[in-house]
Amino acid sequence: MYNYKLMLAGLCTLLIAACTHSDAETQSQSVSSAASPVKTTLAQTDDGYTILRNGEPYFIKGAGGRTRLALLAKSGANSLRTWDTDNAKAILDEAHKHGLTVMLGLRLGHERHGFDYSDKDAVAKQKAEVRKQVLKYKDHPALLTWGIGNEVDLFYTNKDVWFAVQDIAAMIKKLDPNHLITTVTAGIDKEKLELVLTRVPDIDYLSINIYGGLESLPQDLMDMGYDGPYVVTEWGPTGHWQVERTDWDVPIEQTSTQKAASYRSRYEGGIQGAPGRALGSYAFLWGQKQETTPTWYGVFTEAGYPNEVVDSLYHNWNGEWPEVRAPSIQNFTINGKQATDSIHVQAAESMTAKLTLKEYQDDGTTIRWEVLPESTDIKAGGDPEARPKPVEGLIVDARDGTLTLTAPTAPGGYRLFAYALSGSGKVATANIPFYLDEK
Missing domain, CATH: 2.60.40.10 (Immunoglobulins)
Known part of the structure; x- marks a missing residue:
């Protein structure tokens, strides 16, 4: 004979559990939907420039990449950079989970790939696509800054690209008053500096990709007449175009030990060496890629093992070596x-x-x-x-x-x-x- 009282009690327990699970799920969705942007601004003080995030000084200790974010945070970083909005929601969520912010890249067409910045229809279509991306991600709490394009100046001839970048920057400023705006150049020289400063006034700071030569960047910028804020958005080993070559004309790659030393000296000279001007940096590359060789730029092997550079970045960000080090x-x-x-x-x-x-x-x-x-x-x-x-x-x-x-x-x-x-x-x-x- 069934024990109806016991059966009824069991049904009640199941109903309560189901309701509790449903309430928790609803609460989780509510928290997700109620997530609000974290206000980020650029402030100028007697000591120079600083980023303020939620009213607190924020120095970027970052790397370019979108994987192994738990290790990135554990290594002492506070931010990561992407070059586009591919899978952006998942990346922003994962970054937020680990206490990291994101410089979210907005992909623009490159002249070397066939994009024509004299084509008004193509430029307008590109701007409309960027607008969609900004509206989609502007309120995410992990977002720190918008990166409009990456090295659109590399091997270019049409300087109208800077007007297109400015048009997008002005649009973002209206759509999103809570985050910083920048554009990324391939290195910097006086002509390029003047073009960016005069044609793109709505960016908050310069973003520069530079490898060999980072050590002298603070003085080089001063010599060009610029004492404003900047972020180094790619830096790392000596570039394959900058190194000694063999007599059959191929570049000689640094060992991981030599690279690790470069990551320390370049960080000290080009980033720490410009307080009040350098707002931080994104080291390249928190990942792995084939570029000239499978090992030139990534700080992981293809099998996912971290190399000596990760230890150097840990040292840069924490002021000490990790307990366990690479050979x-x-x-x-x-x-x-x-x-x-x-x-x-x-x-x-x-x-x-x-x-x-x-x-x-x-x-x-x-x-x-x-x-x-x-x-x-x-x-x-x-x-x-x-x-x-x-x-x-x-x-x-x-x-x-x-x-x-x-x-x-x-x-x-x-x-x-x-x-x-x-x-x-x-x-x-x-x-x-x-x-x-x-x-």
């Missing part, structure tokens, strides 16, 4: 020669590579080796590139940082990559170009 590279040679020696080999020649490391904790290190043909899919401005396919079957023996391998047989340029992975999951990377001569 460092002390020396890397092929046949006793450095990358700068322009190494030539013959087909099927026996080669010996040696990698010497410094390890910061006794957690064991594994070295992975890879040979790639020199990339021929070189683009400009960070446009997507194809990764070369590795050359298999060359490794003869690998132990204790020493590799014996057989040179490829097809003439041309190659690179030998070394990935030194610690037991704690941090990595050091390096590569050496070499050239296989025709017989």
Whole structure:
């Protein structure tokens, strides 16, 4: 016989639980829909310029990228940058979850890709699309600033682009009084500076992408006659267009150890070295990409392991090193020669590579080796590139940082990559170009 009292009590419990769950869900939706923007302004004081967010000084400690945001926040960052609004809602939500703000990029057409800033219809259509994006995301509490375009000045000839940027900036100022507005240039010189300042008056500060040369940026801007506010929106290793090249004209990449040192010195000189003018920065790249090589700009490997640069960024943002550090590279040679020696080999020649490391904790290190043909899919401005396919079957023996391998047989340029992975999951990377001569 059924115990009706017990059954009735159970039904009541289920109903209460269902109602409670429904109330919680409704409350969550209400909180989401009631989320309001955080007021952000630019203030000028006796000490210079500062960002005020919700009335409090806010110095940007950021990186460009949209993944691994928990680690970004844990490393001491407070902001991230995107180049477009792709998947923006999810990125803004995830950033907010980790206490990060977002410089949200608004993609504009580039002259080098065929966009014509003399075409009034195309410019108007682009502005209308930007308007939709601004209205969609302007009230999100993680939003910090709008980035109108990225390097629209790279390899351009039509200076009318700045009028289009100004038209958009003026529109955003009316649509969204709660956030800052900027546009991003590829480096800076006096002519470009004057064009931006005179043609785009509605931006709040300059945003500059710069790699080698960041150390002198504060003085360079002063020499151009500008003592106003700026943010460095991309910076990092020495660019592939700025480094020493081999005698067959390919760029020589810094090791991750050399890059990590650059990230510290450039931050100190170009960002910390301009208090009251530098409002902060976004390091490049909090992610991984193929650009000249698979390791040049990303601070993670393709497998997702953080390299030494992440430790340097932690040091920049916190003033101390993380408890667990990546290995460092002390020396890397092929046949006793450095990358700068322009190494030539013959087909099927026996080669010996040696990698010497410094390890910061006794957690064991594994070295992975890879040979790639020199990339021929070189683009400009960070446009997507194809990764070369590795050359298999060359490794003869690998132990204790020493590799014996057989040179490829097809003439041309190659690179030998070394990935030194610690037991704690941090990595050091390096590569050496070499050239296989025709017989």
